[in-house]
Amino acid sequence: MADKEKSGNAFVETVKTIVYALVIAGVFRTLFFQPFWIPSGSMKETLLIGDFLFVNKMAYGYSYASCPSLMLPSYGIEVDARDVCGSFDGDNTRLWGGEPKRGDVVVFRHPVSGRDYIKRLIGLPGDTVQVKQGLVYLNGEPVKVEDAGTFTEKMTAQGPQRLRPRCENGPVGEGGSCEKSRQTETLPNGVSYPILNIANQQSDNTGVYSVPAGHYFFMGDNRDNSADSRLAQQVGGVGFVPYENLIGRADRIMFSSAGRSMLFFWTWRGDRFFKGVE
Known part of the structure; x- marks a missing residue:
């Protein structure tokens, strides 16, 4: 007994x-911190598919979007942040709110789908943003860019989704060298980072966006491979993102895997351990 x-x-x-x-x-x-696994190439070369980082939730304070979501549809588990903290949604405010800075790399909640996205903050409330021939104009002034050579990666399936990169140098066979033009873009506040170009396409020439109060305008660094604020939410983009939808700032990559799983340690990228996100 x-x-x-x-x-x-x-x-x-x-x-x-x-x-x-x-x-x-x-x-x-x-x-405090939310783990985030980079699933796509929209932020290359700043963030690569397979980068694993922690998002600093203290940077901007807290809203309903700070509550974690647990999405495992293959196991029938779909717990959304609104299911847990939906009662705090709707006023576009934050508790202990901090203002994001232009150039921050931010994880935010998509205003329609609720999925987590990661992009660079380009436009602040009250700004006008336009893209002409691939060049960003902020409040009517062109953002400074300088040529920075070529970004090269191997043509192969990347990450768990086995995504293949798009190349500026045309169709590239398996294992070949996939190239994109690289430039360094510098925002008015002095924040600089690399951007990539693949082709001349519709998103390289836009109308003028006027960022409303309490909202932000985001773009991916891999400009021709990013669904961002240049596209309306209803057509696959993110449009203007409300302040309350910000989750946190990406500050540092903990480690990175070039393989199908972060458990495949032999595919880890040794040069990206504890690498700062700029």
């Missing part, structure tokens, strides 16, 4: 430990 009681108590203690661990992890993820 005593052995059964000990066994029962041990089981209860194990369950308690697991529950406490999950609660602590949930609180940590909600208030």
Whole structure:
């Protein structure tokens, strides 16, 4: 009888430990840092497919979007941030809110789909943004760009989704050298970063966007391979992103895997451990 009681108590203690661990992890993820795995090439070369980073949630304060979502559709699990913290949605404000800076790399919640996106903040509330022949104009003035050579990567399937890169140098065979023109773009506040060009396309020439109060305009660094604020939410883009939809700032890459899984340690990129995001 005593052995059964000990066994029962041990089981209860194990369950308690697991529950406490999950609660602590949930609180940590909600208030401090959220892990983020880069699934696409829209932010190359700043962020590569397979980069694993933590998002600083303290940078901009907290809103309903700070609550974690758990999306595992293959297991029938789809817990959205609105399911947990939806009662705080709708006023476009934040608790202990901090203002994002132009040039920040930000994880935010898509205004329609609710999925997490990561892009660079280009336009602040009250700004006008336009793209002409691939060049960004902020408030009527062209953003400074300088040629920075060529970005080269291997033509091969990348990441769990096995995505293949687009190349400026035309169709490239398996294992070949996929090239894109690289430029350094410098925003009015002095933030500089590389941007890539693949082709002359519709998103290189846009109308004038007037960023409304309480909203932000985002673009991917891989300009011709990014669904961002240049496209309306209804046609696959993100449009203007409300302040309350910001989740946090990407500050540092912890490690990076060039393979199908972060568990494949032999595919880890040794030069990206603890690399700062600029």
